[in-house]
Amino acid sequence: MADSHHANGHGSNGHAHGAEPAAKPDTFEVRILRQDAPGEPSYWERHTVKYESDMNVISVLQRIAAKATSSEGKRVAPVAWDCNCLEEVCGACTMVINGKVRQSCSALVDKLLTDHPAEIELQPMTKFPVVRDLVVDRGRLFRALQKVNAWIPVDGYYDLGPGPKVPASIQEQTYPLSECMSCGCCLEACPQYLKVELVRDEGETEEAYQARKNKTFDSEFVGAHAISQAMLFNMHPTGAMNAGDRLEALTAEGGIQVCGNAQNCVAVCPKRIPLTTSIARAGRATTLHTLKKWFGG
């Protein structure tokens, strides 16, 4: 029932918007890079998905989960993936789609098939350890927010009156930075951000393992998102009181000096956050900060 309608409906609708191909396929192919668990080999698997109108990659993965059968007719476990809001504000469903890192909720099947009719290719992000299939562990990304003290250190949560006045011009600069949803696209695209994959040692406690992970993460590049967040809080009147702590973190190992200015981050950011502006600002601020320290400021 569904397919005959959709095939008809869209065949006649197609000419309304010229970018779409004239005829919709009954089915299309999806090629997915799967991995059963960390340390296991990865492998490609093909799935044939019935075409429906208005599909995105999320709904493709939902159909694959419901069917749990590969193109070869083999019963397989559903493909694991991460998602939540499906509106491109939570950042969860990031993956590499047809070679490009992006959110799967806003990746529309019609558009993907127009650009690349043969198939849709899904891979996990490559800069984070694979947990399973398209699910990756982005814990390092959140650790970077700890490293740069990405918060306002308020006195407490009792009623202490209003916050500081903020000029609208500052809000217009900070609001775009605070739209960062920690999706990791900027890190996937960054040549300097290299994958770190650790394994819990036998007999190692959870706490010890977490401490070892944090130590390793802290010595590696923090990435564009964290630099931008540090600048966000340094621009806030209260946050500025601790600006030095954030600059200190950005000049430490794995800090801003690792950035090679490839500018890939800003190109892939789904929220069009001016990451390179933040990096430039951080570059100037850290230089000044270091100079001040030399002269005992």
Place this chain on the structure above:
Amino acid sequence: MAKQRVLIVGGGLAGLAAAMKLAELDIAVDLMSLTPVKRSHSVCAQGGINSVNDLTRQQGDTEYLHLDDTVYGGDFLQHQPPVKEMTVWGPKIIELMDRLGVTFNRTPEGFLDRRRFGGTLFKRTAFAGATTGQQLLYGLDEQVRRWETEGKVKKYEFWDFLGPVLDDNGVCRGAIGQDLTTMEMRAFPADAVIVASGGPGLIYGRSTMSMVCTGSAASRCFQAGAKFGNGEFIQVHPTAIPGADKLRLMSESARGEGGRVWVPRKPQDPRDPLTIPENERYYFLEDRYPKYKNLVPRDIATREIFDICVNEGLSVEKDRLAVYLDLTHIPRAELNRKLGGILEIYEKFQGVDPRSTPMKIFPAVHYSMGGLWVDYQKSADGGLQQGSPKNQITNIPNLYAMGECDYQYHGANRLGANSLLSCIFSGLITAPGIETLLKGSKQAASELPSSLFERAMKQQKTRHEGLLKRPAGGENPYLIHQELGDVMTKAATVVRRNDQLRDAVAKVKELHERSHKCSLSDSGVWTNQNVVFTKSLIDMFPLALTILQGALARDESRGAHYKPDFSFSALTATDPTERRRQAEAWCDNFDENNRKWLKSTIATWDGKEVKLSYEDVDTSIVTPRPRLYGLVGAEEIEKVWKERQVAKEQAAAKNGNGAAAGKPALAGAH
């Protein structure tokens, strides 16, 4: 005594607000969430957060009026003391969020900017672009991260709450959780457990809610004996973009700027909509409401769009419900100037330019006013007693609920931009109460005999392994979920009819049976999303039945619950005497109906069935009055109703009845 700990389930606005405040009070917190807390559903809230403010105050606004708008909007079904307290805290909460660095929009002078929202005449709503929920959530997330680095909060992200652990006296002593990556189960002894797990939108299949909004955590508490209040009150937003995976909101401003709603007169006309001539189009809102046209009130728009698709079969698509929302007659430049942002959303997710092709929209389940029943301690001034451990506690001792998963603040319908406030408020008010609770306890949960937790662990393991071992060839959980969503969407959203609800109850019971026969396509022991989903699906049924049975039993229309067979009709007479008589009769009906139905629906689960009972609502501050917006004869009814109120007050004053006399005094105090 060993260190006491509090377990919070859910890291949206409510859970994070509670975590941050508990940490400040030096109470150790474990924070469990299905998703990294920064990705919680609160990020989806766009509009803003309400409070009285310095500007509105000078225009006559008060906390009392915010309370009044809230309970009027909620058709008086919420207890008024907690709402009163929330409105008093409103300004302080916004100041706090401002101090936390939330990037609220600013006036040229640098103050917080405000906008007007539905259901009020005052500009109460603070906002941060079109992503206020996201910005507020980030503000709290950052604070909790700060406490995390200090070791005061321990996060368990990608963990599933499997259920509370109750001791032999029925007191909550912790919970069982499961790591979604390793599938390891673990007991979390806790001196208090807070469930802040959000709404149950996935019961409807697709809604505007996020994928973690399965309602499973609330359902697991319900099945463990927690009461559920007002389940049948589900808010439906009139215009959403139907997606294959989710229904995304389309702002009402599209209609405000001249958008026209229509369907082809020929069912499922396959032609390109732009080629369908005017006389073959049915502009049903303009036709049925010549005065308001496309700008009929939100609930009426929702009902009419629903009716045209479901009852008249005029959906623009055969197997999906949608009508056209047409902007193509408005010049492109004008659209870009006035509606650029929202049109981009449509374009991004539909891949179609709404400036040149009519949008397809349909109402969508948006918010659950009902939720876990929670208590409160009323203070002498009619608000909440601060520091009382009763605030936000469920009927299970030591088990708390807050945020969208409680039933406390929104009555029969939620006012826009009040949900963010209720979430943060309930988080902040609960923490000091829990501090009191913990101080009064002589033994830490971690010192209790381990057998208590082992017993609960064993139950959960049996359930989990039973599912993994199900033979192949059984039911498909994803398809059962689809069926459940279809039944619920058809019977228990916009227009409710008892025959349909009765059928739906039977159908959902049958699906519930079938859900126990699911076969899993993944029996693995690593990141098994299949089994996690199946468990949450099975747990949707008790709540689905709560919604349906509550709706079936409630033979009236109130707020979001609309039953045409039990609605009061408009005044029809033109003769003044007869019209007056009709208005008198209308008011009699209104009073009689309130005597019967101005009550919270309380559901309990006996292991197999939902049992309903009713509780009185505390309306001690604002006397319930009719909501007449858009009704023919509203002026006449209002006149009669006001006269009656005056008469009642005079009679009460004569009798020296303190309760009634106290009301104006209380109102004046604001």
